[in-house]
Amino acid sequence: MTRRAVVRARSQAAASSAGGCVVEARDLVRSFGQTPALRGASLSVSAGEILAVMGPSGSGKSTLLHCLAGILVPDSGEVWFDGRRIDTAPDAERSMLRRDQFGFVFQFGQLVPELTAEENVALPLLLGGIRRTKALADARQWFRRLDLDGMERRRSGELSGGQAQRVALARGLVARPDVLFADEPTGSLDSLAGEHVMELLSAAAREQGTTVVLVTHDARVAAYADREVIVRDGRVNSLARGGARP
Amino acid sequence: MIRLSVRLTASSGKQALIRLAITTAAVALGVGMLLVTLAEINAINAQDARTAWLSTGMPGDVASSQSPVGSKSPAARPAWWLFSTDYFGHLIIDRVDVAATGPGAPVPRGLPHLPGPGQFYVSPALARLLRSSPPAELGHRFPGHLAGTIGSSALPAPDSLIIVVGYRPGQLSRAPGAVEVTSIATTPRGNGLPGYDPTTLLSILAVAALALLFPVLIFIGTATRLGAARQEQRLAAMRLVGATARQTSVVAAIESCITAVGGVVIGFGLFIVLHPVLQDASFTGVRLARGDFSLDLADILLIVAGIPAAAAAAAHLGMRRVRISPLGVARRTMPSAPRAYRMFPLLAGIGELGYFAIAGHPRSSSGQIEAYFLGFFLVMAGLVIAGPWLTVTGSRIMAGRTSRPAALIAGRRLADNPWAAFRAIGGLIVALFVTSVSAGITTTIIADRGSSANGVAGSGTLADQFITGESVSGKALTAVAAVPAAVLTGLTSIPGIRGVTVIHTNPDAVTSPGQNENDMPGLVSCAQLALTPAAGRCARGAAVASITLDLSGAATSGSQSTTEWHGAAMSLQRLQRLPVLMVIVGTDGASAVIERARTALEADFPYLGPPAVLTTSYSLSAYAALQRMTDVVIVASLVIAGCSLAVSVAAGLADRQRPFSLLRLAGAPLGLLRRVVALESAVPLVVVAAISAGTGFLASALFLRSELGESLRPPGGAYYIIVLAGLLGSFAVIGCTFPLLKWITGPEIARNG
Numbered sequence: 001m002t003r004r005a006v007v008r009a010r011s012q013a014a015a016s017s018a019g020g021c022v023v024e025a026r027d028l029v030r031s032f033g034q035t036p037a038l039r040g041a042s043l044s045v046s047a048g049e050i051l052a053v054m055g056p057s058g059s060g061k062s063t064l065l066h067c068l069a070g071i072l073v074p075d076s077g078e079v080w081f082d083g084r085r086i087d088t089a090p091d092a093e094r095s096m097l098r099r100d101q102f103g104f105v106f107q108f109g110q111l112v113p114e115l116t117a118e119e120n121v122a123l124p125l126l127l128g129g130i131r132r133t134k135a136l137a138d139a140r141q142w143f144r145r146l147d148l149d150g151m152e153r154r155r156s157g158e159l160s161g162g163q164a165q166r167v168a169l170a171r172g173l174v175a176r177p178d179v180l181f182a183d184e185p186t187g188s189l190d191s192l193a194g195e196h197v198m199e200l201l202s203a204a205a206r207e208q209g210t211t212v213v214l215v216t217h218d219a220r221v222a223a224y225a226d227r228e229v230i231v232r233d234g235r236v237n238s239l240a241r242g243g244a245r246p
Numbered sequence: 247m248i249r250l251s252v253r254l255t256a257s258s259g260k261q262a263l264i265r266l267a268i269t270t271a272a273v274a275l276g277v278g279m280l281l282v283t284l285a286e287i288n289a290i291n292a293q294d295a296r297t298a299w300l301s302t303g304m305p306g307d308v309a310s311s312q313s314p315v316g317s318k319s320p321a322a323r324p325a326w327w328l329f330s331t332d333y334f335g336h337l338i339i340d341r342v343d344v345a346a347t348g349p350g351a352p353v354p355r356g357l358p359h360l361p362g363p364g365q366f367y368v369s370p371a372l373a374r375l376l377r378s379s380p381p382a383e384l385g386h387r388f389p390g391h392l393a394g395t396i397g398s399s400a401l402p403a404p405d406s407l408i409i410v411v412g413y414r415p416g417q418l419s420r421a422p423g424a425v426e427v428t429s430i431a432t433t434p435r436g437n438g439l440p441g442y443d444p445t446t447l448l449s450i451l452a453v454a455a456l457a458l459l460f461p462v463l464i465f466i467g468t469a470t471r472l473g474a475a476r477q478e479q480r481l482a483a484m485r486l487v488g489a490t491a492r493q494t495s496v497v498a499a500i501e502s503c504i505t506a507v508g509g510v511v512i513g514f515g516l517f518i519v520l521h522p523v524l525q526d527a528s529f530t531g532v533r534l535a536r537g538d539f540s541l542d543l544a545d546i547l548l549i550v551a552g553i554p555a556a557a558a559a560a561a562h563l564g565m566r567r568v569r570i571s572p573l574g575v576a577r578r579t580m581p582s583a584p585r586a587y588r589m590f591p592l593l594a595g596i597g598e599l600g601y602f603a604i605a606g607h608p609r610s611s612s613g614q615i616e617a618y619f620l621g622f623f624l625v626m627a628g629l630v631i632a633g634p635w636l637t638v639t640g641s642r643i644m645a646g647r648t649s650r651p652a653a654l655i656a657g658r659r660l661a662d663n664p665w666a667a668f669r670a671i672g673g674l675i676v677a678l679f680v681t682s683v684s685a686g687i688t689t690t691i692i693a694d695r696g697s698s699a700n701g702v703a704g705s706g707t708l709a710d711q712f713i714t715g716e717s718v719s720g721k722a723l724t725a726v727a728a729v730p731a732a733v734l735t736g737l738t739s740i741p742g743i744r745g746v747t748v749i750h751t752n753p754d755a756v757t758s759p760g761q762n763e764n765d766m767p768g769l770v771s772c773a774q775l776a777l778t779p780a781a782g783r784c785a786r787g788a789a790v791a792s793i794t795l796d797l798s799g800a801a802t803s804g805s806q807s808t809t810e811w812h813g814a815a816m817s818l819q820r821l822q823r824l825p826v827l828m829v830i831v832g833t834d835g836a837s838a839v840i841e842r843a844r845t846a847l848e849a850d851f852p853y854l855g856p857p858a859v860l861t862t863s864y865s866l867s868a869y870a871a872l873q874r875m876t877d878v879v880i881v882a883s884l885v886i887a888g889c890s891l892a893v894s895v896a897a898g899l900a901d902r903q904r905p906f907s908l909l910r911l912a913g914a915p916l917g918l919l920r921r922v923v924a925l926e927s928a929v930p931l932v933v934v935a936a937i938s939a940g941t942g943f944l945a946s947a948l949f950l951r952s953e954l955g956e957s958l959r960p961p962g963g964a965y966y967i968i969v970l971a972g973l974l975g976s977f978a979v980i981g982c983t984f985p986l987l988k989w990i991t992g993p994e995i996a997r998n999g
Contacts, residue, residue: 071911092915099913110908114658123651126913132649 004190020046022211023179025236027087028077030063037063038074039234045179050202050212052225053236061231062183069102069181070094070211082178083120099127103210104175104200107187110168111156116145116154117167124175140168146200162193173204179211188223198224266505268893273509275886277553278463278516279777282524284545285517291537293402298355298432300340300408303327303425325360326415327353328424328853333844334384335837339372339407341388343853345418349509352430354410356400359413364390368402383841387848403532421853441894464889499558506557510550517541537939558586575786584635584664587776592628592941595621599948607952619947622683625945629675632933636937637664637930652918656925659898666894667930674931677883678969682942684959690950707780710796710857711828726826726851727967733850737831740846743838747779749793750824752814768793769814788813790821795828810880831857877964881972891930892979895927899983899990907991919991921985927980935973 066072080085125135186194298321332339645657755767772784791811945960
């Protein structure tokens with residue numbers, strides 16, 4: 001059994017024993033200089049759940065996502081993943097966590113420009129120590145799944161915005177992470193391309209049981225989520241869910 | 247527009263200011279080096295000008311009226327003049343024998359008057375040497391007593407060894423080679439004076455300056471790319487609000503000018519601060535006199551006006567290549583990927599040198615110069631032309647096979663823009679190639695002349711040649727009819743002398759007018775020759791052998807030092823009656839013995855020029871200067887190449903800070919990004935250094951094989967130490983960018999980038 005598989009098994013076991021909660025934030029406070037971004041934000045995300053974090057610009061939703069992912073350390077409060085407290089973990093441990101168990105999709109500019117699309121997708125696998133041939137083979141499977149056939153050898157500059165974002169999505173999911181953090185994944189796309197990306201994202205996440213924390217200010221994007229919360233003035237409020245998932 | 251440009255430059259954010267600072271530092275470095283080069287050229291020219299009086303009476307000295315010995319001139323000539331070059335150990339002594347024929351005799355600068363018979367003037371350095379050396383080794387060569395010292399205005403350098411010896415006109419007029427002169431030369435001949443060959447020194451300096459300035463220019467070019475993307479955004483924003491293309495071009499030019507002016511000011515400051523140190527540093531091996539290492543007004547104006555103008559022109563040309571539209575960079579001309587045909591000049595150069603190594607070198611000197619110059623030029627230019635193709639080929643192989651993310655990213659980046667990767671190290675190619683060639687050639691020559699078994703014998707053997715001209719039929723004329731027995735006894739009585747061989751004229755030899763005097767045929771007693779083995783040996787059973795005067799050739803290489811001379815049909819008794827062409831003195835190699843023998847020969851055979859050691863090392867002084875210069879060049883250019891690489895790396899990081907910071911957020915360890923940076927910069931550096939050094943040694947091996955018939959010897963430890971130190975210095979500079987990596991890939995970049 002590979003290290004990744006062991007970690008995954010442990011993670012799933014811990015998630016079940018903790019009542020399905022994979023990621024949890026408790027009373028997070030984080031300021032940038034004199035500007036407070038989070039003022040006691042609390043949140044929990046269940047295993048396999050797709051959670052949309054909404055809110056206006058500057059509300060602190062991206063900061064919350066970065067704290068949940070171990071990118072930022074809160075000034076106070078706690079962040080738990082998999083039954084482990086990660087906000088007090090050393091940087092190296094958090095880096096390993098992000099590499100092995102988290103995936104990321106951002107708004108733009110996330111592809112390494114010199115690499116081909118398939119090499120970009122294979123990068124997390126190569127980082128995990130998988131051989132080149134296998135990593136590229138695994139990466140190529142995602143091209144078919146994400147309607148990117150024929151784009152394998154293209155560079156980021158040769159892809160449209162929607163294609164580049166789907167490549168980024170493939171890169172975020174290729175290592176089968178426990179949690180995918182997506183920060184405005186459709187923010188730079190038109191509505192049609194955005195919907196296409198979200199359809200693929202939600203389908204792929206559900207298919208492999210990946211938990212998704214999705215930051216967006218777009219209600220149409222949030223509609224793909226199982227649950228929505230809203231961040232306002234650095235605090236998290238639950239949002240009653242109306243319509244059905246598209 | 248200018249004020250707006252200045253304000254924009256001053257308030258364009260931290261990244262733009264860093265870019266300005268680095269570019270200014272690069273320009274300052276370039277200006278500093280340019281100033282040092284100009285000052286050094288001025289110093290060499292000043293030294294050269296002070297050697298002019300030593301050229302008096304030489305062919306080409308149009309200022310002097312001259313007539314060689316034997317020609318009768320109806321007009322009275324005020325002074326007899328004879329210049330020669332003497333040696334003491336590895337030191338060169340310029341000697342002028344002079345005899346005033348009247349009170350109007352011309353007097354060189356630096357002397358109060360011409361020395362009278364039995365007097366001599368010496369340079370201060372020679373005065374010190376005379377005081378510290380036993381008279382039998384040096385002082386007895388110069389007849390008379392010290393009348394005074396030569397002033398600094400007649401000394402090329404403070405350490406110059408010069409003597410002016412006075413004679414009676416009747417004495418000197420009989421000396422072979424003495425000429426009558428009416429004035430002192432004021433124009434240097436530019437060559438012919440051992441130790442002061444400005445042509446060679448300036449050539450070496452020119453190559454060194456080029457080898458240094460090339461990396462500096464690359465450094466400046468690389469620095470201007472730092473933050474170029476941000477500058478383009480700024481200019482695009484200006485275009486959006488109505489600025490014309492010409493106006494944006496002016497903004498870019500002003501920014502470049504500000505950098506250039508700052509660099510010029512700092513460069514002059516560096517030159518002034520380092521002036522005392524640089525003045526005492528001997529780049530060419532000759533210590534400089536006070537005031538020689540200086541700049542004239544034209545130099546200063548050239549730098550002050552030329553550098554900013556060149557910077558503005560470069561910025562203007564750059565803006566033509568990158569057209570800024572209101573929506574950003576509209577067009578950037580990118581060359582297509584390099585092709586394999588770029589290897590052609592390199593292979594052609596190696597092929598040309600290889601051909602001469604196999605088929606033998608051209609017969610004429612001019613043919614050899616043309617052949618080798620073309621070969622070396624093709625190889626050097628070929629390395630620069632082939633570099634991008636080699637870079638892209640190597641990086642494609644690396645990226646195509648690796649499973650390591652760092653190697654993959656680095657390889658793809660190198661393959662993506664091999665021009666940029668190679669540009670940063672292009673200067674290094676030239677420097678390392680020149681260094682390797684000079685190290686290979688000088689090591690081999692010095693080793694073959696100084697350390698082989700026969701070389702040792704040669705280095706302890708003196709040859710004193712007495713040829714004064716040639717007859718119409720080409721026979722050598724000599725001033726020495728016979729070597730008196732007392733002279734031979736005196737020489738052999740010096741402790742450490744192993745034998746004396748006398749080479750006589752060969753009356754039966756067929757010669758042609760204009761024949762090289764080194765090829766002049768002579769006859770030698772085999773019994774004597776056996777005591778001076780560096781001159782070769784006789785065929786078995788011969789009592790007298792035919793020999794040529796090319797003895798230094800016989801002793802310079804292992805293959806020729808055992809030269810066997812054919813026997814001649816001549817009796818020993820008849821041989822002794824023939825005029826003498828040369829005397830060879832074999833010693834135990836001790837410098838004191840060599841100098842005593844040399845002094846004795848000079849005293850016994852005055853005016854006939856000093857005896858020379860067979861495997862002379864004086865001619866190696868040019869190689870030594872070249873070696874010293876290339877040592878400086880290689881260390882400096884390696885460090886500059888490291889700076890270029892560091893800036894290039896920083897520029898590359900700035901271009902990719904968002905994807906890199908997102909990679910880091912996604913869990914890629916900082917170590918991975920460091921490995922990417924290290925591979926991107928260190929791999930081309932090491933690979934190119936290896937290829938360049940290897941090609942340099944190959945070219946020098948082919949040259950040595952074809953020209954001298956010798957095999958390349960590995961360079962000494964100093965070469966490896968210098969190259970290693972330079973590479974380590976470059977790696978250290980590259981390592982300095984690692985903290986920058988952590989800084990620019992922090993979470994804030996991903997959030998705000």
